[in-house]
């Protein structure tokens with residue numbers, strides 16, 4: 151079995167080892183197993199290290215793209231390519247230091263944060279997730295308030311500022327039981343690896359951690375959301391917290407600039423804008439209705455009656471479907487015996503056919519026939535139908551033809 155160097159020193163970024171075996175994981179990517187390694191494999195919520203493996207007596211520098219733990223416990227170092235690697239070769243391993251430091255900050259920050267929620271509100275953490283951008287813990291609780299989140303953030307950052315020592319030690323399961331651990335994992339192994347944040351938290355964990363809480367830098371809590379089992383709290387630590395705050399500030403500053411206001415006044419300004427836009431929308435709707443009513447009166451006045459009916463055809467190039475629908479309603483409700491065949495050629499083109507209640511035609515059927523000719527989809531009831539024609543060139547003559555047919559029918 152491989153010796154886990156990272157169990158004893160999280161700051162070991164370089165090491166020498168021997169290739170025990172070559173293995174192909176399921177995806178058939180090349181991978182090696184070493185007799186000892188400082189590469190951390192994905193486990194316990196923490197994601198894997200990356201880095202390089204340098205076979206001795208060659209100039210190759212092989213990229214380690216992923217590190218996983220196989221079901222039998224072997225650690226696989228997945229390589230971009232495995233040239234000049236074979237069983238028995240001596241290698242030098244290099245860990246990607248920036249990535250490892252970031253993981254240590256996130257993971258150690260999680261220990262402190264989880265302990266803060268227990269100390270303050272007795273809310274245990276049931277799982278931890280580390281993502282490429284942010285991390286989260288799931289708390290076992292039905293209620294979580296903004297005040298609790300803020301209080302946990304304050305306490306966690308106090309512990310960071312106090313720069314408490316973080317130490318690692320191995321104990322037996324019996325010893326662990328007498329030590330008052332936050333939780334004991336259901337592992338079958340006899341030895342437990344304990345992470346001790348001095349006088350604040352003690353828990354069994356296999357991950358890589360800082361050696362003093364000050365190295366976490368800071369802990370920033372962000373989104374919280376209700377999940378099926380409890381509450382999820384998103385957080386970022388250290389340099390990620392700085393990058394996240396920088397990004398948030400950029401977004402806020404741009405929003406403030408667009409509103410010509412201080413960033414702290416952005417919500418107030420947005421509320422004002424929302425209110426104003428509601429008022430403008432309402433007054434626009436009102437004006438359109440008035441316009442439709444006036445236009446309907448004019449069309450009814452200038453259209454002569456034939457056979458007891460008025461057939462009104464109009465194509466409006468600069469109005470939309472909403473307006474021609476309003477107009478059709480006004481025309482057919484303001485007066486009995488009206489048939490309105492309306493169209494608009496503005497993008498997207500639209501047709502509305504309507505008749506006053508009690509008229510004999512079938513607007514839905516006529517619309518289907520019209521669309522069979524012009525292309526597009528639509529339909530409706532006996533008295534009102536709408537459609538979206540795809541060919542607008544033939545729209546006006548087609549409406550004129552239909553009107554002629556209806557007149558003939560009425561005559």
Ligand SMILES: [Zn+2]
Pocket residue numbers: 257258261345355356357358359
């Ligand atoms: Zn840990």
